Every structure is written in structure tokens, then in C-alpha cells.
Amino acid sequence: MARKHISIDTIARLSGYSRATVSRVIGSYGYVSEKARNRIEAVIKKYNYHPSGVARSMVSGKTHTIGLIQTDIRNAFCNITAKAIEDVIVGHGYNLIICNSGESLKKERQSLDLLLGKQVDGLVVSPTVDMDGKFGSIFDEIRRYNLPTVCIDRPIPPRFGIPVVTVDNHQGGYRAAKYLLSLGHSRIAVVTTRLPLPNVRERENGFYDALEEQGIRRMEEDRIEIPPIQSGREAEGGETPFEGWGRFTAVFATANIFSIYAMRWMKKCGYSIPKDLSLVGFDDLLYWEFMSPQLTVIVQPIARIGELAAEMLLHAIEGRGPKGFERIVLPVTMEERSSTKSLCTADG
Amino acid sequence: MARKHISIDTIARLSGYSRATVSRVIGSYGYVSEKARNRIEAVIKKYNYHPSGVARSMVSGKTHTIGLIQTDIRNAFCNITAKAIEDVIVGHGYNLIICNSGESLKKERQSLDLLLGKQVDGLVVSPTVDMDGKFGSIFDEIRRYNLPTVCIDRPIPPRFGIPVVTVDNHQGGYRAAKYLLSLGHSRIAVVTTRLPLPNVRERENGFYDALEEQGIRRMEEDRIEIPPIQSGREAEGGETPFEGWGRFTAVFATANIFSIYAMRWMKKCGYSIPKDLSLVGFDDLLYWEFMSPQLTVIVQPIARIGELAAEMLLHAIEGRGPKGFERIVLPVTMEERSSTKSLCTADG
DNA sequence: CCTCGTTATGAGAGCGCTCTCACAGAATAC
DNA sequence: GTATTCTGTGAGAGCGCTCTCATAACGAGG
Numbered sequence: 001m002a003r004k005h006i007s008i009d010t011i012a013r014l015s016g017y018s019r020a021t022v023s024r025v026i027g028s029y030g031y032v033s034e035k036a037r038n039r040i041e042a043v044i045k046k047y048n049y050h051p052s053g054v055a056r057s058m059v060s061g062k063t064h065t066i067g068l069i070q071t072d073i074r075n076a077f078c079n080i081t082a083k084a085i086e087d088v089i090v091g092h093g094y095n096l097i098i099c100n101s102g103e104s105l106k107k108e109r110q111s112l113d114l115l116l117g118k119q120v121d122g123l124v125v126s127p128t129v130d131m132d133g134k135f136g137s138i139f140d141e142i143r144r145y146n147l148p149t150v151c152i153d154r155p156i157p158p159r160f161g162i163p164v165v166t167v168d169n170h171q172g173g174y175r176a177a178k179y180l181l182s183l184g185h186s187r188i189a190v191v192t193t194r195l196p197l198p199n200v201r202e203r204e205n206g207f208y209d210a211l212e213e214q215g216i217r218r219m220e221e222d223r224i225e226i227p228p229i230q231s232g233r234e235a236e237g238g239e240t241p242f243e244g245w246g247r248f249t250a251v252f253a254t255a256n257i258f259s260i261y262a263m264r265w266m267k268k269c270g271y272s273i274p275k276d277l278s279l280v281g282f283d284d285l286l287y288w289e290f291m292s293p294q295l296t297v298i299v300q301p302i303a304r305i306g307e308l309a310a311e312m313l314l315h316a317i318e319g320r321g322p323k324g325f326e327r328i329v330l331p332v333t334m335e336e337r338s339s340t341k342s343l344c345t346a347d348g
Numbered sequence: 349m350a351r352k353h354i355s356i357d358t359i360a361r362l363s364g365y366s367r368a369t370v371s372r373v374i375g376s377y378g379y380v381s382e383k384a385r386n387r388i389e390a391v392i393k394k395y396n397y398h399p400s401g402v403a404r405s406m407v408s409g410k411t412h413t414i415g416l417i418q419t420d421i422r423n424a425f426c427n428i429t430a431k432a433i434e435d436v437i438v439g440h441g442y443n444l445i446i447c448n449s450g451e452s453l454k455k456e457r458q459s460l461d462l463l464l465g466k467q468v469d470g471l472v473v474s475p476t477v478d479m480d481g482k483f484g485s486i487f488d489e490i491r492r493y494n495l496p497t498v499c500i501d502r503p504i505p506p507r508f509g510i511p512v513v514t515v516d517n518h519q520g521g522y523r524a525a526k527y528l529l530s531l532g533h534s535r536i537a538v539v540t541t542r543l544p545l546p547n548v549r550e551r552e553n554g555f556y557d558a559l560e561e562q563g564i565r566r567m568e569e570d571r572i573e574i575p576p577i578q579s580g581r582e583a584e585g586g587e588t589p590f591e592g593w594g595r596f597t598a599v600f601a602t603a604n605i606f607s608i609y610a611m612r613w614m615k616k617c618g619y620s621i622p623k624d625l626s627l628v629g630f631d632d633l634l635y636w637e638f639m640s641p642q643l644t645v646i647v648q649p650i651a652r653i654g655e656l657a658a659e660m661l662l663h664a665i666e667g668r669g670p671k672g673f674e675r676i677v678l679p680v681t682m683e684e685r686s687s688t689k690s691l692c693t694a695d696g
Numbered sequence: 697c698c699t700c701g702t703t704a705t706g707a708g709a710g711c712g713c714t715c716t717c718a719c720a721g722a723a724t725a726c
Numbered sequence: 727g728t729a730t731t732c733t734g735t736g737a738g739a740g741c742g743c744t745c746t747c748a749t750a751a752c753g754a755g756g
Contacts, residue, residue: 005467005493007712018736023714030715031734048492053465054405055712058741063402065445065466072431079427083420086448095445095462097413100434114443117401118413119353144396145353263638287633290611292640355742366706371744378745379704403742406711 006049015043026051057119066313067115069099069108069125069138076256076285077302078126081152084306085124092314094121103128103195103228105136112138122148122313124306127156131228133196135160148316150309154199158327163316165309165328169199172298172332173206176252176280179296179334184343185250185278186216191242191262192254194225203254203282203298222248226261241265245277249343256283259295274341284335294337301330354397363391374399405467414661415463417447417456417473417486424604424633425650426474429500432654433472440662442469451476451543451576453484460486470496470661472654475504479576481544483508496664498657502547503675511664511674513657517547520646520680521554524600524628527644527682532691533598533626534564539590539610540602542573551602551630551646570596574609589613593625597691604631607643622689632683642685649678 008026012019017036024030025040032040043049057063066089070078086096097120099111108128115123123142127135139160142149151164180188190207192200208218224242242265245251251266253259259281266277273279273293281297288294308328356374360367365384372378373388380388391397405411414437418426434444445468447459456476463471471490475483487508490497499512528536538555540548556566572590590613593599599614601607607629614625621627621641629645636642656676 005712008714009712019713020715020736020738021734024735027714031732033734036734048489050461050464052467052712054402054411054467055741056714057402058406058712058743059714061741073421073427073434074424074431076422079421082446083422083448086421086446090447090462093462095447095466097443097445098430098434099438099443100431113398114438114441116398118443119400119402141396260635260638285635287608287635287639290608290640291635291638293638353742356744357742367743368706368708368745369704372705375744379702381704384704400742403711404744406713406742407744409711 005052006047008049008051011040011043011047011049014047015040062121063119064094065097065118065120066094066310067097067099067111067118067120067123067125069101069111069115069123069127071103071126071128072100073098077153077283080302081124081126081306081309084303085310088307088310089314094314101128105130108136109138109141112141116141116145116147120147122150122317124150124152124309124313126153127151128154129196129198131195133198133201148313150313150316152305152309154197155202155327156198163312163326163328165305165312165330166199167300167305167330167332169202169332170206170209172282172300173203173208173252173254174210175206175332175334176203176282176298177207177210179336180250180252180278180280180340181210181214183250183278183340186211186214187222187248188250188252189222189224189245189248190252190254191224191226191258193228193258195228200254207252207254224262226258241268243269245269245271248277250278250280250340253279253281256281256285258282259285259297263293273339278340280340288337293339296337296340297335299333299335301332304330353400354395356397356399359388359391359395359397362395363388410469411467412442413445413466413468414442414658415445415447415459415466415468415471415473417449417459417463417471417475419451419474419476420448421446425501425631428650429472429474429654429657432651433658436655436658437662442662449476453478456484457486457489460489464489464493464495468495470498470665472498472500472657472661474501475499476502477544477546479543481546481549496661498661498664500653500657502545503550504546506675511660511676513653513660513676513678514547515648515653515678515680517550517680518554518557520630520648521551521556521600521602522558523554523680523682524551524630524646525555525558527684528598528600528626528628528688529558529562531598531626531688534562535570535596536598536600537570537572537593537596538600538602539572539574539606541576541606543576548602555600555602572610574606589616591617593617593619596625598626598628598688601627601629604629604633606630607633607645611641621687626688628688636685641687644685644688645683647681647683649680652678 008019008022012022017040021032021036022040024032025037068082068085073079082098089096097115101108101111105128129135135156149162151162153166155164155166156162190204192204245266251262253262262279271277281295284297284299356367356370360370365388369380369384370388372380373385416430416433421427430446437444449456449459453476477483483504497510499510501514503512503514504510538552540552593614599610601610610627619625629643632645632647
């Protein structure tokens with residue numbers, strides 16, 4: 001048996017009023033007599049009538065739905081931002097459709113097309129890039145449709161004219177380096193992704209800038225790259241691990257899952273943290289307190305990113321004033337734990 | 349500037365054909381001449397026309413959208429199932445709207461109302477209960493609307509007539525107990541939630557059934573309950589910890605976050621795992637290999653639950669045969685790691 | 697010749713709503 | 727008295743599609 005929604009006409013007929021008057025009751029506008037309102041509300045209640053959101057969207061041109069395109073909901077960064085966004089928008093009567101791109105430009109584009117078909121009122125996107133660091137075609141499309149959009153995490157260049165909420169990634173890398181330098185480390189590996197993600201690249205730049213201030217040259221062979229296929233997924237093992245850890249005394253991992261790769265590979269090669277190698281990660285992971293080693297990390301305010309993005313997006317959608325084009329860069333902090341060790345006391 | 353979607357009429361006008369012929373082209377049905385098709389497709393491409401999903405839903409009565417109501421997307425169980433569901437349905441042209449109930453019947457009901465307003469084609473729900481173990485009003489509503497629904501994780505009773513995908517929770521608890529008994533433990537605490545969630549209760553029942561087979565009586569004071577406010581959220585600290593661990597030699601935590609509570613509280617009281625207390629948890633957590641202690645756990649096939657639920661739901665929505673009312677119970681396995689210790693070798 | 701079936705197209709109804717407009721009766725103003 | 731406002735209601739257009747039905751042109755079969 002197919003579902004049968006009763007319509008406003010049914011309510012009108014059963015209550016003895018016109019469709020227009022019923023609409024006035026459910027929409028709370030215009031003049032309606034006390035008598036009519038009571039009668040109509042009784043019928044609505046009796047037949048458990050819910051107005052069709054689809055028909056309303058048809059008329060209003062608004063769906064009260066927001067799309068979210070991100071890497072993978074299983075990633076902690078993604079689900080924390082998703083929850084934060086949802087919390088904000090639900091309070092305004094909006095819902096969230098979540099799409100996972102898995103760092104694939106093709107799937108990202110497909111997601112956008114689906115969301116465009118669904119006629120979402122706005123979009124939050126953490127965009128991915130191709131191997132040349134170029135963003136996908138979604139931004140042309142977004143522009144063409146003039147679809148309210150906020151970009152999170154990975155900052156797209158200002159020329160796209162799309163607001164961005166991100167963190168000071170350069171500062172994050174810089175602080176990680178400064179900290180390791182202060183512990184006496186100078187041979188430091190960077191575990192990162194081959195995919196030229198702008199946020200991750202900024203972390204690296206910040207990191208190397210700090211090293212260069214100390215006269216340490218940036219060496220390409222000290223960058224350990226994780227293939228793009230794995231960069232978007234949870235660390236699952238099976239990859240061919242890096243083995244040349246002996247050259248280094250410390251490691252900086254530029255994102256949460258890369259810390260896991262680093263730890264896994266080090267363990268496999270028999271290096272222990274922080275005895276043989278110090279490790280600084282990026283992003284707090286859940287249940288950190290029971291991790292071993294307890295990772296020293298650069299922390300970004302993940303939930304805050306989602307909240308701000310949601311607020312900016314609602315603002316844009318509901319057109320409350322020309323707040324216009326913004327780029328918000330939130331500060332990062334460092335959480336010092338036990339995965340890092342001073343070389344000075346041990347070796348010098 | 350507001351977005352302006354161009355409509356099928358615009359395409360019709362620009363191509364010199366009627367709305368009906370354009371509809372034939374985009375819908376790939378009926379007779380269309382080669383000439384007309386080429387002309388219309390060219391115009392569609394040129395103006396980057398996408399048919400309105402809202403209008404289509406208006407006509408077809410289908411939105412190609414599925415709702416998911418669950419506890420909290422940040423919870424690993426939830427985001428793994430969400431991803432699995434999304435992967436399945438996207439392949440069939442469906443999207444997922446995710447709602448978080450946070451174990452609140454009120455929010456659960458609000459979520460359903462929102463989804464009903466959005467006219468989702470189907471629903472996957474991991475339902476919550478009140479303090480009396482009663483399910484919320486959502487199932488009456490679902491029934492009334494005859495909305496295709498699959499229940500996951502928490503099995504609702506057969507009388508509701510709603511298909512269920514869950515795991516053999518009783519067996520999970522039973523195996524956990526058997527294992528601890530085999531290590532010589534007999535004074536075992538159960539860390540669980542005060543909220544009478546049916547899946548969790550079944551784990552407890554299985555656990556106590558095994559104990560009773562050995563003549564060990566179920567003792568109410570050996571159940572350590574976590575207040576419902578915290579049960580739905582990630583373990584965040586701040587709660588008043590249980591302290592009477594001294595009476596026990598082992599602990600069974602009935603869900604992933606409860607393991608965290610247990611570990612945190614034990615640590616706070618100076619007990620170490622598995623030296624002072626053995627711990628068996630439920631559900632693998634991410635990054636387990638770097639946890640300390642490495643938890644021995646009962647493992648449920650989380651992604652499989654989502655996949656099966658999605659497949660059953662699509663089946664119901666698209667009405668492919670009267671597969672009808674199913675209850676799928678997947679098996680659980682045990683992963684033995686280092687949070688458990690035999691009493692026999694140590695104590696006698 | 698007329699009658700088919702096939703191909704190609706358009707007119708128009710209808711999905712369930714919102715909202716403008718018209719209108720009618722009551723109350724108020726002059 | 728008439729003019730004006732306020733209050734309450736309904737008719738109907740229109741949102742962008744899909745799909746049925748009507749129509750017309752054409753070749754084939756009788």
C-alpha cells in the first residue's frame with residue numbers, strides 16, 4: 001500500500017472552509033475568525049495533517065535544507081563539524097544533507113549535482129583538490145547558481161569570492177616546529193599527504209618557515225608523503241610503510257590520520273615514541289587520554305569552525321544585511337603531552 | 349541577488365519546442381526526433397539547466413531522500429553506520445538527511461516531524477527510550493504514515509511491525525562473561541547506562557545468564573550505571589566517578605563509551621588494567637592499536653548493519669516484492685587483547 | 697481509395713501549496 | 727445619509743515539472 005498524504009484541500013472540505021482559510025491557519029497570517037481557526041485546527045489534529053514540505057518549497061523556492069560536502073563522515077574532524085553545523089541550523093528549522101567526497105573531485109562534483117537537484121538553500125563544503133592543487137569545477141557551478149556557500153577547513157583563494165572559515169594553519173605548523181626546535185631537534189621529518197591540500201600545505205609552510213629561521217634548510221627528502229588514495233580514508237594499514245626513520249629525531253604529522261600512519265610505521269620499524277623519535281601531531285583525536293603515546297598536538301577549534309560556518313551561511317541565506325564576503329581564521333593552540341622529548345637532557 | 353533557476357519552459361522556448369518534448373528529452377521516454385533531441389540538449393547544456401528536484405517530487409510523490417535518526421553523529425557507531433547507509437543509497441540516487449536525537453525522546457520526535465515535513469521516502473532509526481524503557485511516539489506516527497522504516501541497533505519489539513537490523517547482543521554479553529569466567533574472574537562489575545536501552549539490556553542479560561550458569565548470582569550493586577544525560581554523549585569528564593572498584597577483579601562495559609568511562613574512573617582511583625582489574629568492552633574503537641590498554645572487546649559488524657538496513661529500506665521503498673517484515677540478527681565476535689588477565693596464573 | 701500503425705509533437709491537467717485579489721458584511725467617520 | 731475602514735472569506739493563478747491525450751504527418755496494407 002502506498003502512503004497517502006492528505007492535502008490541504010481535504011482539510012478545507014472537511015472543515016467547511018476554503019483552502020485559503022486553511023492556509024491562513026497553518027501559516028498564521030491574515031484574518032481568521034476564532035470560530036474558523038478552532039474548527040480547522042480540530043480537523044487538522046484529527047486527521048494528523050502535516051503540510052507538504054515539497055509543495056511549500058515549490059511555492060517558496062526554499063527547501064530549508066543545507067548541503068554538506070566533506071571528505072568522510074567517519075573522520076573525527078568531519079563528524080564534529082557536521083554535528084556543530086546541524087546543531088546550529090536545526091534551531092532555525094533547517095536540515096542537513098551530508099555527502100562524502102572521499103577526496104575525489106568526481107564524487108565531489110556528483111555530490112554537488114545531487115544537492116543542486118535537491119535545491120538546497122545553502123552549502124558548506126570542505127573542498128578537495130587534484131594532484132596539481134587545483135580545486136574542482138564545483139565552484140564555477142556554485143557561482144553560476146549564486147548558491148550561498150561557506151568553505152571550511154581548506155581555504156579556497158579569495159578570488160572565488162566564497163567566505164571561508166578555517167584556522168591559522170601556518171601558525172600551527174610554525175608552533176609545532178618552534179616547539180620541537182626548543183627541545184633541541186633539528187632533523188625533523190614531516191609526514192603529510194601527497195594531495196596538495198591548501199590547509200595541510202600551509203601547516204608545512206609554517207613548519208619550514210620556523211626551521212628556516214634557525215637556518216635549517218627545507219629538504220624534500222624529509223617530507224614523507226602518503227598517497228592520495230589513503231589520505232582521505234581512515235588509516236587502515238596495508239600501505240607500504242616508510243622505513244628511514246633513523247635520519248630523524250622528531251616527526252611532525254600534518255593531520256590527525258597522518259599521526260596514526262606515523263605511529264604505525266614507526267612501531268613497525270621498531271622505533272619507540274618518544275624515546276627514539278618525538279612526534280607532534282595535528283588535531284586532538286577522541287579518547288586521547290588512553291592513547292599510548294599521548295600525543296603532543298596542535299589543536300584547532302573544530303566545533304567552532306562548524307558553528308561559525310553555519311551561522312555565516314544562515315546569514316547569507318536569509319539575506320540579513322550585506323555582511324558579504326568574509327574570511328575567518330581561528331587561532332590554534334598547542335597541547336603538550338608525552339610524545340615529545342627534549343634532546344638536550346638526553347644527548348647534549 | 350536571489351538565485352534564479354531557469355525552468356523547463358525557458359528551455360522549451362529557447363529550443364523552439366514544447367515543454368512536453370523537453371520533458372521527453374530529459375526523462376528519456378517517448379518519441380523524440382534526432383533533430384529535436386540535439387537541439388534541446390544543446391540548449392540545456394548552454395544554459396546549464398538542471399530540472400527542479402522539488403517540482404519532480406511534487407509530481408512523483410518521491411523525494412529520493414532518506415532520513416536517519418540516531419544518537420549523535422560523533423559517536424563511532426553512528427558515523428560508521430551513517431557512512432555505510434550513505435554509500436549504499438547514493439548508488440541508487442538517494443541522499444541522506446541526518447538527525448541527532450541525543451537520546452532525547454523529544455528531539456527524536458522533532459526530528460521525525462522535520463523529516464515527515466521534508467517527505468522523506470524512508471527512514472532508518474536507532475530509537476531511544478524513556479526511563480521506563482518505553483519507545484517514543486515516533487512509531488505510531490511512522491505507522492500512520494505507512495513510512496518505510498528500518499530500525500537499527502536497538503531492536504524494537506516485533507509487534508511494531510518494523511524490520512530490525514541488529515546484532516546478537518545477548519550472545520555478546522554471554523561471551524564476554526564466559527571469557528572472564530574462563531580467566532578465573534567471578535567478582536565482575538558491569539558498567540552500563542541507566543537508560544534501559546534494549547540492546548544494552550540484552551548484553552547485560554547475556555552476561556548475567558553466563559554468570560548464573562556458574563552459580564554466580566546477579567547482584568544489583570555490581571551494576572554501575574551511568575546517568576542518561578551522559579549516556580548519549582561522548583565521554584567528556586566532569587561526572588562523579590564510581591570508586592568502589594576494590595570489590596571486583598574484572599569489569600564488563602556494555603558499550604564503547606562506557607569503556608572510556610570505566611577506564612577513566614579506574615585510572616582516577618589508581619587501579620591499573622589489567623594488573624588490578626581486567627576489562628572487556630563492547631565495540632571496537634578507532635585507532636585501537638594505539639590505545640593503552642588495548643581493550644579486549646566484543647565486536648559487532650557495524651558497517652554491515654548500515655548496509656543491510658539501507659538495502660532493506662530501498663527494497664521496501666521501491667516495493668520490489670513483498671519481502672515483508674524481517675528481523676536480522678548479525679553475529680558478534682570477540683577480539684582478545686591485553687586488557688584482560690587470567691587470575692589463575694597470578695593468584696592461584 | 698480508406699484504414700491502420702508508427703513517429704513526432706503540443707496542449708493542458710494536476711501535484712499541494714501560498715498569496716494576491718476581489719468581495720461582502722460590519723463598524724466607524726463625516 | 728454616504729464614504730471609508732476593518733474583518734473575514736473564497737476564487738484562482740502560479741510554482742516547475744510529468745504524463746495523458748489529442749493531433750498530424752507519413753508509409754504500409756487492404
